[in-house]
Amino acid sequence: MIPRFKSALGWPECFAALRPSRADRVEQFERAFADELGVAHAVAFAYGRTALWAMLKALGIEDAEVIIPAYTCVVVAHATVESGNRPVFVDITERDFNMDFDLLADAFSERTRMVIPTHLFGYPMDTDRVAEIVQDAEKRYGHRIWVLQDCAHSFDAAIEGRRVCLAGDAALFAFNIAKYMTSIGGGMITTGDAELADKLRDCREAHCRRPPWYKPWERRAYCLAAMAAFSSLGYGLTWGLEHGTSLLDSEVKYYNDKTIELPNDFLRLMTPVEAAVGCVQLRRLRQFEARRRAIARRYHEALADVSHLAMPPLQEGATYSHFIALLAAGIRRGEYVSFMARRGVDIGCVIQYSVPHMAAYEKLLGPPAHPVARKASERIINLPISAVLSDRAVDRVRAAVREYDGRSLA
Ligand SMILES: Cc1ncc(COP(=O)(O)O)c(C=O)c1O
Known part of the structure; x- marks a missing residue:
């Protein structure tokens, strides 16, 4: 089975995880990350959602509105709510699955204190245009x-050669x-603002606990288990467990439609084990991105004309965290996923929800009006992509997609 995603964890990461961890590893990771992305400061947290929560707390933003896309990872909205704020959702465009600029311009109110432009799936938003809209507001x-x-x-996504993260x-x-x-x-969180970086560190010190003694061991075990689960031999079993049992539910299902909550340990510090693995991966970041871009081109070359998929165009500076396409109307996604699975191709459906349409957010904010996010959530598929996916595997995926197309045209 060709996995829909596969982290490029190898023995160097495992050795780094297993070595006795030094307390300053987290600082080392922060320094290396900031240098790699060309920014002055980086502050590490246990999760991305913790980093967002801390950013809002550090700035003293409370009881305010935070503008986020309707189509994004739900934990962004959860962290916003849990910090004592209210998300304002902006619908997306089908062109790049990012916020629609016209709708963004209309989303501000006197209570808006933050905007989160999201470069979803690695497609960069025009950050100059966002800046103009924010300055007007x-x-x-x-x-x-x-x-x-x-x-x-x-x-590392860039627009006209400039990294969006800057x-x-x-x-x-x-x-x-x-x-x-x-x-x-x-x-x-990375920032060029020394005062903000200090506030983030102070906030981390005030709220984030040292992880319990067993956490580094749990993280090591997780690293080894992930390597085994995504190995060529192990993935068939992983896929079988995911689809045939509930054993992996806690790993795979990271949200519940009806509740807004963050994990119990979201206010812990990053462990040195995690930082050590991050340092090793960081050295290969450019290589990962180059390979993803090459795979995206390979899919595009062979599949741009298939009738059952609509793909966003290749975009200069995109990083392709996922290779996405929308299924044509009338195709049942479950049947498509099963068809591809029978050909040894694992198809993803990320992101399979529109956040304002989730029961918990409908209850909090009322009926949603985000039709493009809804459509994307219902029709999206992800073709397998990872830095360690071979050309042969990509060709097998292309052949399976073409086979489906031939069948649906017949
Ligand atoms: C777009 C986006 N933003 C933020 C996050 C938050 O990351 P974390 O899972 O580390 O909290 C995610 C997580 O998957 C994400 O996809």
Whole structure:
């Protein structure tokens, strides 16, 4: 089975995880991460959602509105609510699955204190245009509005040669196992603003606990288990367990439609084990991104004309955290996934929800009006992509997609 995603964890990461961990590893990871992305400061947290929560707390933003896309990872909305704020959802465009600029311009109110431009699936948003819209709103309402770039899918994504993570006030990163650079778990805020970095560190000190003694061992075990689960031999079993049993539910199902909550340990510090793995992965970041871009081109070359899939165009500077397409109307996604699974191809459906349409958010904010996010959530599929996917595997995926197309045309 060709996995829909596969972290590029290898023996160097395992050795790094197993070595006795030094307390200053986290600081080392922060320094290396900031240097790699060309920014002055980086502050590490246990999760990306913790980093966002801390950013809002550190700035004293409370009982305010935070503008986020309707189509994003639900934990962004959860962290916003749990910090004592209210998300304002903006619908997306089908062009790049990011916020629609016209709708963004209309989303501000006198209570808006932060905007989170999200470069979803690695497609960069035009950060200059966001800055213009935010400046207009600042003039209109007479107060500062912070801009946090969500780069969890787009570490090095660039627009006209400029990295999106350098725009605005700060950028948010996430390193869970599904991300294309992982530290097994963890998140980071980068910023060029020394005062903000100090506030984030103070906030971390005030709220985040030292992890319990067993946590580093749990993280090591997780790293080894992930390597085994994604290995060529192990993935068939992983897939079988995921689809045939509930044993992996706690790993795979990271949200519940009806509740807004953060994990019990979200206010712990990043462990040195995670930071050590992150340091090793960071050295390979550029290689990971180059391979993803090559795979995206390979899919595009062969599949741009298939009738059952609509793909966003290839985009200069995109990082392809996922290779996405929308299924044509009338195709049942479950049947498509099963068809491809029978050909040994694991198809993902990320992101399979529109956040304002989730029961918990409908209850909090009322009926949603985000039709494009809804459509994307219902029709999206992800073709397998990872830095360690071979050309042969990509060709097998292309052949399976073409076979389906031939069948649906017949
Ligand atoms: C777009 C986006 N932003 C933020 C996050 C938060 O990351 P974490 O899972 O580390 O909390 C994620 C997580 O998957 C994400 O996909």
